[in-house]
Amino acid sequence: MQTGLIISSYGRQFIVEYQNKNYQAVTKGKKTEFVVGDKVELKLINDEQVQIVQVIERENLIYRSDHNRSKIIASNLDQIIIVVAVKPNFNLSFLNSCLICAEESQIEPLIVINKMDLPESTEFANKLKAVFNEQLKYQILELSAVDNCEQLMPYLIGKRTLLIGQSGMGKSTITNQICPEAGARTGEITKYENSGCHTTTNATLYHIDGNSDLTDCPGLQEFGLYHIELTQFAEYFPEMREFLGGCKFNNCVHLNEPACAVRQAVESKIIDQQRYEFYQRIANNLKLKKNY
Ligand SMILES: Nc1nc2c(ncn2[C@@H]2O[C@H](COP(=O)(O)OP(=O)(O)OP(=O)(O)O)[C@@H](O)[C@H]2O)c(=O)[nH]1
Ligand SMILES: [Mg+2]
Ligand SMILES: [Zn+2]
Secondary structure (H helix, E strand, O other), X not given: OEEEEEEEEEOOEEEEEEOOEEEEEEEOOOOOOOOOOOEEEEEEOOXXXXXXXXXXXXXOEEEEEOOOOEEEEEEOOXXXXXXXXXXXXXXXXXXXXXXHHHHHHOOEEEEEEOOOOOOOHHHHHHHHHHHHHHHOOXXXXXXXXXXXXXXXXXXXXXXXXXXXXXXXXXXXXXXXXXXXXXXXXXXXXXXXXXXXXXXXXXXXXXXXXXXXXXXEOOOOOOOOEOOOOHHHHHHHOOOOHHHHHHOOOOOOOOOOOOOOHHHHHHHOOOOOHHHHHHHHHHHHHHHHHHOO
């Protein structure tokens, strides 16, 4: 059996790496979705093309979804790096959603606070660290991709890592520093002020060494969690876990129920208010979906 690795996707087109050479993939027959990180069984067609026969079972798969569609992002990951920065337009909900995604798929997250060379980054980083590192115990690395990106290297060795984040946070800049041959296009910061434009348009996996790689993907503005089950949602909040058995009702979803241990922890400021507000907003949406 010949097996290759999907290293890039362009719309419905894929590039497959097979024996150190890249091929354009042809997919035949039933409409199957593939994604960067997939190991695939293939047949060689010629010097430039392979046919994908099928996907080898994935160890994990991350995707986002809203009420009418879902989009797969990457598979077979060891780590998700969530890249945030004070500029151009940091969105706290986006960070929270990425963390939920990592918790749900049981892939270790690392939060990289990029652009630490900007003076306004210090206060921004301190606020994030107080909640996400000191309270929630997520790993955080402060970085300036343009000055000291090599600090990131120890976190990448031996792992398959995905960079995710809003547009303009510096994912491609990091990719180019770590894998200089990547030549990923990066955007001018001014362009992000008219939001909605992305510099990177397709996900691509780059090798760091024989068993470490890094996937750069297009910036996202939203990270929909519509696929999450409401009854499991609270478990993806590390700060809520210890309270989950303590509610009056054992099917409590921690919104309006009486004697809810999670809400009591919010009132006594043990659980961060903004994190709970994020929980409430998403949980109310998930509730509509299921008509609980
Ligand atoms: N000051 C500063 N600017 C940075 C840093 N890292 C990236 N930038 C700038 O931020 C802008 C956006 O960087 P990109 O790497 O294109 O961002 P991206 O996350 O790949 O954006 P999309 O591809 O649209 O998702 C560029 O102008 C970079 O030069 C940094 O550490 N410090
Ligand atoms: Mg980019
Ligand atoms: Zn409760």
